[in-house]
Amino acid sequence: MTGSQKSLGKGSPAPGPVPEGSVRLYSMRFCPYAQRARLVLLAKGIKHEVVNINLKNKPDWFFEKNPLGLVPAVELSDGEVIYESPIVCDFLDEAYPGKKLTPADPIKKAKQKIILEFFSGVTTAHYKLFLAKKENQDATEQKAELLTKLQKLEEFLVKNKTAYFGGESVSMIDYMIYPWFERFPLFDVINILTQTPELKKWYDLMLQDSAVKETITAPDVLLGFFKLYAQNSIDAADYGL
Numbered sequence: 001m002t003g004s005q006k007s008l009g010k011g012s013p014a015p016g017p018v019p020e021g022s023v024r025l026y027s028m029r030f031c032p033y034a035q036r037a038r039l040v041l042l043a044k045g046i047k048h049e050v051v052n053i054n055l056k057n058k059p060d061w062f063f064e065k066n067p068l069g070l071v072p073a074v075e076l077s078d079g080e081v082i083y084e085s086p087i088v089c090d091f092l093d094e095a096y097p098g099k100k101l102t103p104a105d106p107i108k109k110a111k112q113k114i115i116l117e118f119f120s121g122v123t124t125a126h127y128k129l130f131l132a133k134k135e136n137q138d139a140t141e142q143k144a145e146l147l148t149k150l151q152k153l154e155e156f157l158v159k160n161k162t163a164y165f166g167g168e169s170v171s172m173i174d175y176m177i178y179p180w181f182e183r184f185p186l187f188d189v190i191n192i193l194t195q196t197p198e199l200k201k202w203y204d205l206m207l208q209d210s211a212v213k214e215t216i217t218a219p220d221v222l223l224g225f226f227k228l229y230a231q232n233s234i235d236a237a238d239y240g241l
């Protein structure tokens with residue numbers, strides 16, 4: 001996605017009801033959790049609109065949609081709101097027709113959940129690296145921790161002997177973890193993938209996926225966002241926050 005996008009902040013009026021037959025995603029352009037939901041909406045071909053929320057200056061009404069005040073959240077035409085990215089993505093897969101992204105087989109489904117559970121450690125390690133870089137600290141330790149986690153993640157692929165985490169084609173788990181890989185180049189971490197060749201092959205395959213292609217943000221745009229975020233001086237108009 002390129003170009004500036006409007007985002008609603010404090011004082012912005014709440015959008016009206018969601019049109020029948022459509023879904024509204026409350027999002028933020030650079031949020032990896034929201035990207036999970038965008039990937040699933042696109043992969044399944046669900047008709048939707050995206051409303052970006054200014055997370056530094058949230059409108060009061062947003063807490064009525066999601067009391068946690070987090071994106072992503074999806075609102076339906078009957079006013080129901082679902083939030084927390086794994087729950088949003090499972091809901092969309094179950095409630096809407098189109099390609100099923102989650103395996104029906106309970107064992108395969110459980111295995112995807114195991115990988116997702118493990119992956120929360122990768123997101124934590126990534127966040128620690130983000131904070132170290134934000135504070136301009138030496139991040140060698142944080143990078144090493146992330147590499148260890150990525151090597152463990154790669155073992156799932158090696159053990160399964162499959163190209164994707166859920167088998168020979170893209171499925172829910174791949175979409176759940178992909179957004180963080182898009183963010184690794186910010187911290188030179190993409191080079192780490194040379195040490196995890198199977199993970200690198202998976203990442204290169206993901207870059208060919210049509211939903212991924214539609215949601216991808218260029219590294220220089222992400223870097224611009226990161227720098228402004230680090231300085232706490234984000235330009236809401238440019239960065240859709």
Ligand SMILES: N[C@@H](CCC(=O)N[C@@H](CS)C(=O)NCC(=O)O)C(=O)O
Binds near residue numbers: 032055086
């Ligand atoms: N557990 C949540 C995490 C979502 C999350 O942390 N979103 C961030 C943006 S990337 C957010 O909304 N931050 C606003 C805030 O912390 O106030 C999920 O999986 O959906």
